[in-house]
Amino acid sequence: MLEPVGSACNLRCVYCYQDPIRVPKNVMSEPILEKSISDALELGDKIRFLWHGGEPLLAGREFFQKAYDLQEFYKKPDQLIENHIQTNATLVNKEWARFLAKYGFKVGTSLDGPEHLHNLTRDRSYQKVIRGIKNIQATSNTVGVVITISTFNVDYPDEIWEKLILPKDLATAWEINICTSTETSSFTPSEEKSIWFLCRLFDLWLENDNPEIYIKTFRVVLRALMGANPGDCAFECNKCNLFLAIDELGDVYTCNRFLKREVAHLGNIKTQKLQDILNSEKAKTLYWKISGLKPECKNCKWLLACGGGCAFQRWMSTGRFDAGFPECEIRKALFSHIENKIKNG
Amino acid sequence: MKGKDSIVVAQGSKQVGQLGQRILKTVQAEVNRDRANKASVEIAYDDYCDWHDSGTGDCEN
Numbered sequence: 078m079l080e081p082v083g084s085a086c087n088l089r090c091v092y093c094y095q096d097p098i099r100v101p102k103n104v105m106s107e108p109i110l111e112k113s114i115s116d117a118l119e120l121g122d123k124i125r126f127l128w129h130g131g132e133p134l135l136a137g138r139e140f141f142q143k144a145y146d147l148q149e150f151y152k153k154p155d156q157l158i159e160n161h162i163q164t165n166a167t168l169v170n171k172e173w174a175r176f177l178a179k180y181g182f183k184v185g186t187s188l189d190g191p192e193h194l195h196n197l198t199r200d201r202s203y204q205k206v207i208r209g210i211k212n213i214q215a216t217s218n219t220v221g222v223v224i225t226i227s228t229f230n231v232d233y234p235d236e237i238w239e240k241l242i243l244p245k246d247l248a249t250a251w252e253i254n255i256c257t258s259t260e261t262s263s264f265t266p267s268e269e270k271s272i273w274f275l276c277r278l279f280d281l282w283l284e285n286d287n288p289e290i291y292i293k294t295f296r297v298v299l300r301a302l303m304g305a306n307p308g309d310c311a312f313e314c315n316k317c318n319l320f321l322a323i324d325e326l327g328d329v330y331t332c333n334r335f336l337k338r339e340v341a342h343l344g345n346i347k348t349q350k351l352q353d354i355l356n357s358e359k360a361k362t363l364y365w366k367i368s369g370l371k372p373e374c375k376n377c378k379w380l381l382a383c384g385g386g387c388a389f390q391r392w393m394s395t396g397r398f399d400a401g402f403p404e405c406e407i408r409k410a411l412f413s414h415i416e417n418k419i420k421n422g
Numbered sequence: 423m424k425g426k427d428s429i430v431v432a433q434g435s436k437q438v439g440q441l442g443q444r445i446l447k448t449v450q451a452e453v454n455r456d457r458a459n460k461a462s463v464e465i466a467y468d469d470y471c472d473w474h475d476s477g478t479g480d481c482e483n
């Protein structure tokens with residue numbers, strides 16, 4: 078994960094987990110960009126660059142053109158490179174859309190519901206996001222959407238299903254995330270309401286029974302119930318080490334969620350090789366800490382479907398990695414509901 | 423869940439209710455494809471893991 082402008086963003090979403098660490102816009106320098114790309118391409122045969130933020134498009138098209146050119150320059154024969162970008166889409170005009178399509182960027186954005194719900198949490202940006210999505214779709218590129226469930230939209234699963242997901246004209250993939258409380262904000266819905274929302278949305282999806290409507294959140298649970306790995310780092314044990322986040326200053330963290338948090342700071346790419354950072358005692362110690370689960374988790378019947386949850390969320394709620402996952406009861410209820418539905422109809 | 427608790431979706435399976443047959447078969451086909459690609463699910467773990475906050479929805483190997 079590369080953060081070309083760190084946490085800088087043109088929106089002020091009410092629940093953003095980067096609000097406590099927000100800094101003014103500072104675009105990643107070319108030497109840091111080049112080192113990040115050349116080092117990352119030494120780590121494997123298949124490398125996925127996920128451009129994140131803040132709002133990564135604030136870095137400008139010239140920055141991304143340079144990034145693509147550097148990838149091509151440092152790419153090994155037969156090496157597979159993917160570019161994904163998570164953007165709020167408000168800056169995606171026709172030129173940006175053509176650029177993203179030309180260079181094969183897979184695009185993810187966020188919508189929290191139809192206009193009256195989305196605008197409550199995401200800085201009244203609904204119309205701009207829709208315009209961005211339409212510009213992307215006009216290039217035959219596709220869009221995936223994250224829906225964040227907060228106290229503002231948790232009462233509206235039917236409306237979100239009917240007006241956002243069911244029409245199939247906005248996205249090819251959906252992900253449902255429960256809002257994470259941070260040091261400065263808490264818009265996390267109650268467990269009871271979160272369970273009700275997720276179970277209701279699952280029922281609507283299952284009853285509609287259209288495989289073209291791809292809801293990752295439910296698919297990972299179904300995969301686990303079928304005996305496979307969920308395929309999402311927040312649902313699996315010890316997957317943090319598959320990812321690294323590099324911010325605009327070259328600081329390296331285990332994950333974008335931990336950006337600017339010292340507890341997960343591993344080093345700086347200006348003075349260290351990425352491979353050396355990954356192999357450092359600091360990284361090994363951190364991954365060992367992250368892998369620690371409560372005994373209740375280790376013995377839970379849902380461990381292979383849940384993985385103990387996201388390490389960031391465990392740490393954020395208690396300051397410890399071996400704490401309970403704050404969405405534990407929500408997941409247990411959802412998993413049981415899904416298991417019951419598909420076994421008994 | 424693994425072993426005896428796993429849910430197997432197949433044509434005519436009695437383990438599965440009537441709801442969501444098309445969705446379940448699609449996910450099962452994806453799981454079967456993963457298994458065919460790898461000797462074991464445990465090995466496939468390393469290849470098949472999307473970052474949670476990525477909305478791109480693309481986890482294909």
